[in-house]
Amino acid sequence: MVDKEAIKIKGNQNGLNIIINLLEFNSMDNLLNGLLEKLKPLKSFYSGNTVYITTYPINLDDNKKNQLKKPLKNEIDFTEIIFNDLIEDKIQEKQEKQEKKDINAEKGKKIFNGTKEGNTKFIKKTLRGGQVIDYPGNVVIIGDVHMGAEIFAEGNIIVLGELRGRAFAGVSGNKDSIVAALKLNPSLLSISKSLARPVDSKIEFPEVAMLKDGSIYVEPYIPVKYEY
Numbered sequence: 001m002v003d004k005e006a007i008k009i010k011g012n013q014n015g016l017n018i019i020i021n022l023l024e025f026n027s028m029d030n031l032l033n034g035l036l037e038k039l040k041p042l043k044s045f046y047s048g049n050t051v052y053i054t055t056y057p058i059n060l061d062d063n064k065k066n067q068l069k070k071p072l073k074n075e076i077d078f079t080e081i082i083f084n085d086l087i088e089d090k091i092q093e094k095q096e097k098q099e100k101k102d103i104n105a106e107k108g109k110k111i112f113n114g115t116k117e118g119n120t121k122f123i124k125k126t127l128r129g130g131q132v133i134d135y136p137g138n139v140v141i142i143g144d145v146h147m148g149a150e151i152f153a154e155g156n157i158i159v160l161g162e163l164r165g166r167a168f169a170g171v172s173g174n175k176d177s178i179v180a181a182l183k184l185n186p187s188l189l190s191i192s193k194s195l196a197r198p199v200d201s202k203i204e205f206p207e208v209a210m211l212k213d214g215s216i217y218v219e220p221y222i223p224v225k226y227e228y
Contacts, residue, residue, distance in 0.1 A: 007038050015172060016051045018148040021147075023187065025200050035068070039076050054084040056148070057166060057187030058197060069167040112154035120155075127151070130159060136172075147187055156180070166190075170211075180208040180212060180221055191216055 004023035010017045018035070025031040039046055053068075060068075062082065069081045112118065119137030127150025133139055138155035141163075149165035151157050154172040157182035170177030170192035177191055184207040189196045191209065196216040206221035 006216050009032055009038060016046065016049050018051060018053045020053065020055045021058075028064055032071060036075055039072075043076055049079040049081065050078055051078050052082050052084055059083070085178060094224065095194065110172075111162060115155045115170075115174055115176050115178070118155055126161065129165070145181075145186075153177070159184075175211050178208050178210045180206065182206050184209065184218060189216060 006021050008019040010019065020031070020035075022031070025034060033086075033223045044115045046150070051072075065083050068087045071148065072081055077222045086116045103217065114137060119135075120140060121133070121135045121137060122140045122141045122142065123133060126143035127141060127149035129146050132150045132152070133141075134152040136154045139151055139153040139157050141151070141157075143159075144161035145151065145159055145163045145165040146166070147164045150168070151165065152171050154170065154177075155174065156177050157167045157169045157179045159161075159167075159179075161181070162183035163181035163186050165186065166188040167186050168190040169179045171190075173192055175192045178190060178196055179186070179191065183204070187197070189209055191211050194211060194214060194216055196209075207218050208221045209216055
């Protein structure tokens with residue numbers, strides 16, 4: 001039985017939409033079986049339609065997309081299957097906004113440099129799935145960040161709780177930006193356009209993610225206080 005949060009089927013003005021949480025599936029066969037289990041009972045309703053598929057927290061590569069397309073067309077009789085690359089779209093949209101901001105700016109620096117002392121937005125609540133914070137400075141969340149929530153910051157992202165959503169720090173290009181949380185379990189992590197998908201951790205102490213030599217590293221926030 002597929003968990004109801006693993007595959008969601010919705011309809012809107014654009015047609016049929018399937019939203020898939022890839023963290024709930026350990027193989028492509030497992031994913032395909034889950035999709036068919038959800039779709040087959042209403043095959044007559046879905047047959048002949050175009051379907052849009054969105055996966056998170058990562059996108060499928062072209063090979064894996066093709067592994068799904070053929071059996072879904074054969075078994076459910078979809079006329080067309082279109083994948084929405086949600087993450088890339090979000091990043092591209094953010095980059096385009098930043099480029100326009102840079103072009104129109106007559107003064108000031110293009111890259112936000114206030115990671116040590118600069119504009120900071122405090123959010124005193126937990127962020128639920130679907131909520132988005134986008135701020136041209138540092139962001140501090142006093143609460144948890146649930147799966148499906150997103151934070152875009154030109155500076156640092158600090159979460160005084162558990163981070164399970166997506167965190168994009170240093171989006172204007174600041175490589176000194178960090179992401180820190182009391183429990184750091186993001187579905188996707190980005191610092192200055194570098195991407196990482198950390199494994200689900202059982203660590204119970206604060207951690208900080210930072211860029212080193214172009215790659216994202218995660219380590220204890222105060223290394224001398226913990227044995228690991």
